[in-house]
Amino acid sequence: MSSAEVAVQVFKELENEDFRILNIIEAGMSKHEFVPKEQIQKHSKLPMDRVDFILGKLNKLGLTYRTQETYNGHTLNYTGYDCLAINALVKAGVIESFGQTLGVGKEADVYDALNSEGRRIAIKFHRLGRISFRQTRRKRSYSREHSSWLFQSHIAAEKEFEAMKLVYSKGVAVPEPISHNRHVVAMGMIEGAQLYKYKDIGKPEKILKDILRNVRKAYLKAHIIHGDLSEYNIILQPDGHLLIIDWPQAVKTDHANAGEYLERDIKNVLVFFSRKFNVDLAAKSACDYVTGEARNLAF
Numbered sequence: 001m002s003s004a005e006v007a008v009q010v011f012k013e014l015e016n017e018d019f020r021i022l023n024i025i026e027a028g029m030s031k032h033e034f035v036p037k038e039q040i041q042k043h044s045k046l047p048m049d050r051v052d053f054i055l056g057k058l059n060k061l062g063l064t065y066r067t068q069e070t071y072n073g074h075t076l077n078y079t080g081y082d083c084l085a086i087n088a089l090v091k092a093g094v095i096e097s098f099g100q101t102l103g104v105g106k107e108a109d110v111y112d113a114l115n116s117e118g119r120r121i122a123i124k125f126h127r128l129g130r131i132s133f134r135q136t137r138r139k140r141s142y143s144r145e146h147s148s149w150l151f152q153s154h155i156a157a158e159k160e161f162e163a164m165k166l167v168y169s170k171g172v173a174v175p176e177p178i179s180h181n182r183h184v185v186a187m188g189m190i191e192g193a194q195l196y197k198y199k200d201i202g203k204p205e206k207i208l209k210d211i212l213r214n215v216r217k218a219y220l221k222a223h224i225i226h227g228d229l230s231e232y233n234i235i236l237q238p239d240g241h242l243l244i245i246d247w248p249q250a251v252k253t254d255h256a257n258a259g260e261y262l263e264r265d266i267k268n269v270l271v272f273f274s275r276k277f278n279v280d281l282a283a284k285s286a287c288d289y290v291t292g293e294a295r296n297l298a299f
Contacts, residue, residue: 004109004125007082008098010061014083020044021054022084025064025074029150034065034073081150082125085184094179094186095123102190107156108246110190115178122175122190126153126160126183126248153183156248161185163224163250170221173214173242190245192237196272201236204277209297210242211269216290219262223253229265231272263287 024043028035041051055074058064063080067073076084089095099112102122109125129149157180164177164187176188201207211234218224226233227249235243251261266286273279281299288294 002101002104002109003077003079004082004111005101006062007079007086008111010063010079011083011086013061014087017044017046017050018054018058019084019087020046021051021058022063022076022080025076026081026084029075032073032075034067034071034075037072037074040074076150078125078127078150081153081182082184085125085182088181089123089179089184089186092179092181094121098123112189113186115186120189121178122187124157124160124185124187126156126185128153128156150183157183157185159250160246160248163247167218167222167224167247170217172218172222172244173210174244174247190235190243192235192243194232195234195236196231196276198236201277202240204273204279205299207236207242208269208273208279208281211244212266212286212290212297214242214244215265216292219253219290220292225251225253225255225258225262226265227251227261230268231276234269262290266290 021040021044024040025035027043028039032039037051037055040055041048044051046054055064055066058080059066059074061079063077063083064074065077067075086095093116096114096116096118099114099120102110102112104110105127107127109127111123111125113121113123115121129152161177161180164174164185168174168177175190178186178188180186195201195207215226215229218226226244226247228246229244233244233246235245237243251258255261263283267283270281270283270286273281279299281297285294285298289297
């Protein structure tokens with residue numbers, strides 16, 4: 001069971017004082033590997049016996065780690081961070097309830113959810129450093145590395161949300177960006193499957209043209225390059241339309257390595273279509289089209 005699944009299950013058991021303590025620990029992690037219990041008590045303004053009870057509850061629910069090596073200190077894990085983000089999004093009316101898992105990857109987990117109006121949406125939990133955590137959990141440096149990865153996941157979610165807002169406003173085929181909090185992005189529903197999972201996509205040449213048309217639109221209108229484009233983050237929906245997902249590595253077209261990133265994105269797609277669907281297109285032709293140097297694609 002992923003940390004997000006645990007967070008969804010235990011969320012209903014949390015009260016306002018629990019979230020207050022989680023927020024204090026989160027703030028204290030900017031200065032401490034493990035936030036001292038005395039500092040938590042001071043900022044919470046709760047009696048120490050009440051703080052002890054809440055900290056025990058949070059630890060038992062798997063939302064925090066505790067150390068008593070030299071002092072009594074506490075730090076968030078991903079499940080605790082998940083709960084804080086979920087709470088903020090619930091209060092904002094973005095999330096009403098969770099459904100099934102849509103996908104679990106190395107760096108993100110995505111879930112089906114309903115908003116306060118009953119609309120289906122997708123909730124993406126960024127999970128940078130997931131492998132690193134497993135490898136360093138028993139080391140003394142674990143908490144410091146963990147805190148860093150929580151922050152990096154927050155930055156990744158923020159970058160992805162901002163990139164999606166920009167390209168969505170220019171008509172690029174991406175899920176609608178709805179909201180984000182900490183390491184979590186709420187977006188329009190993602191239906192269909194990743195391109196690599198299909199054995200037959202009907203008219204592969206048409207699909208390739210559609211992909212490159214969207215890459216061109218992102219480049220020329222939004223001045224954004226995806227930066228990690230491949231068959232793994234292109235969704236083919238049941239109605240035949242595309243969605244391009246996973247934008248945390250997006251860069252502006254004036255980035256020092258923009259040309260390299262764009263060429264890599266395009267080559268990834270072209271190699272896949274050539275290998276799997278026998279559709280061949282010269283990389284230069286595709287690049288010229290995307291950057292506006294050519295008006296049409298020359299197959």
